[in-house]
Amino acid sequence: MxxxxxxxxxxxxxxxxxxxxxxxxxxxxxxxxxxxxxxxxxxxxxxxxxxxxxxxxxxxxxxxxxxxxxxxxxxxxxxxxxxxxxxxxxxxxxxxxxxxxxxxxxxxxxxxxxxxxxxxxxxxxALGAVGGFAKKHPVVTTLLAASLVAGGVASGFYMTGNWELFMASTGLSKWFGAAEAAGEIITPTPSTPILPGGGLFEVPPPTSPPGLGTVT
Amino acid sequence: MMNILHLKPAEKELFKKLSKELQEGWSVEEESQSYEETPEKSNVRLRLLRVHDPKIASFMDAAEKKKDANDLAELVLDTDLSGVSEAEIAKLFFVLGPTPLGKIIEALMQTVSEDNDIKDIAAIATIRHELLSSLQISSK
Structure with a gap:
């Protein structure tokens, strides 16, 4: 790569x-x-x-x-x-x-x-059981598949603001709340540096101050 | 042998609300491990993802061709992971991290109607438990 x-x-x-x-x-x-x-x-x-x-x-x-x-x-x-x-x-x-x-x-x-x-x-x-979840618990399969695309192809969507649309279309926004699903549950990896001054590359990956993460 | 369910306190409370018949045969152990998720950590896990399964590879090829968010969502919704190796599925869970799994467990706990539903919850809780234990590693 x-x-x-x-x-x-x-x-x-x-x-x-x-x-x-x-x-x-x-x-x-x-x-x-x-x-x-x-x-x-x-x-x-x-x-x-x-x-x-x-x-x-x-x-x-x-x-x-x-x-x-x-x-x-x-x-x-x-x-x-x-x-x-x-x-x-x-x-x-x-x-x-x-x-x-x-x-x-x-x-x-x-x-x-x-x-x-x-x-x-x-x-x-447990992992084997998840392989068969597509019909019974589609949210799990959808989450895993969404995490895959976030790594490979979604950065373009993320940068143009379509990541929210993607998360809404998969139904994940309903499960996790729109903002959380789009920004916290799965965050696409930016493939280009964030340039100053805005434009296509303006949207930075979300950052959080220390201590403000989500505790599981 | 009792089947073990690793549950967080709130999930444990939901389990206690199930009928005695459904609770029978399950031993609940409190999930005491915690993890602070941040976008940075999640982003690094994502950057380290390397998958090899042919089914996943062809899914990725198809995903790369999608230029529209709705089309991509449709592809994701049509995906099933049957036949994908446990090792590859483990990688996806690692990327996802434990945080969304808690929400799923809580939601599924409220729809339990038979023992198989609890088995599914136990599977997710086991994965979360092992994931949390790996994520406790801070450095050598």
Whole structure:
């Protein structure tokens, strides 16, 4: 997945615009790959994606990644003119912690499968039951499918204000309240940086001051 | 063996309102884990989503072609996840996070009419329980 993407220009043509930089393992990999030979000599070996994922899951590893990224600041600014070095450490930490959480959750499912592929444990049975919810509890399937499109294709709708319409058309707004469904339950990932001065890219992803999240 | 239901206090109260027959065979354990959801956390989970299931891949292909919010909603409403592996469904729940699951549990609890309905609630509550426990990890 490229950190650059095609965005609609005027008319029907597309132009390459920077998508903004957010330190997911893939984005980090892409930036580090752009390091020059001289850089690599200085910094020893290249890091493959698997290694980046592993490094991201420890505090020490994250510090190392931040240091490497900071050495590629020129590239980062090219990718994202709004790149803010002050935010990098916090973002890397957040991605790393989330990766740890995700791996832990996935591990539970894998562990149950390894123990006995035939006999399902509680979690796998629960996940398996959800697969058949489409008719009985469509809201669950709809939520899961909506979370999928939010990651892949919905940012355009979000930016043009159609995300609310989408959530209303799926019926999710009725379940969760219009504002909550559109902004909090599932928030599409913006694929372009937020530019100052408004226009198509003006709508920023919702942010919340510390301590004002939704407690479950 | 008793079947376990991990419920938050408000959900527990709704369960207690069900008939004795429906409550029979279920052991309620209070869901004491909590998680503060924020748009930033939700956004990072979404950015880390990588799916591999062919059914999901073809759904994504179809979704990408939709240029209208209503058309996209129609596609989403027509989707079913039968046959998708548990591992892939787990990824989707991770992206979704535990917050909407509580609302679903509360809503379903009010429509229970048979034991199978409670089994469905138990499935969602189990997923939430395991999800909450994974989300407690703060850092190494």
């Amino acid at each position: 490229s950190i650059f993407s095609a965005a609609p220009a005027t008319g029907n043509e597309s132009i390459e615009v920077p998508r903004g930089f957010y330190p997911t393992p893939e984005a980090i990999h892409e930036v580090l790959e752009q390091a020059t030979d001289a850089d690599i000599d200085k910094k020893m070996e290249q890091m493959d994606l698997e290694r980046i994922v592993a490094e991201m899951q420890s505090v020490e590893g994250r510090e190392g990644i931040c240091a490497r990224l900071m050495e590629q600041q020129d590239t980062l600014v090219k990718i994202d003119p709004n790149f803010d070095p002050a935010l990098l450490e916090e973002q890397v930490h957040m991605v790393g912690t989330t990766l740890e959480q995700m791996k832990d959750f996935e591990f539970k499912v894998a562990e149950e499968t390894e123990k006995d592929p035939e006999k399902k444990g509680l979690l796998r049975r």
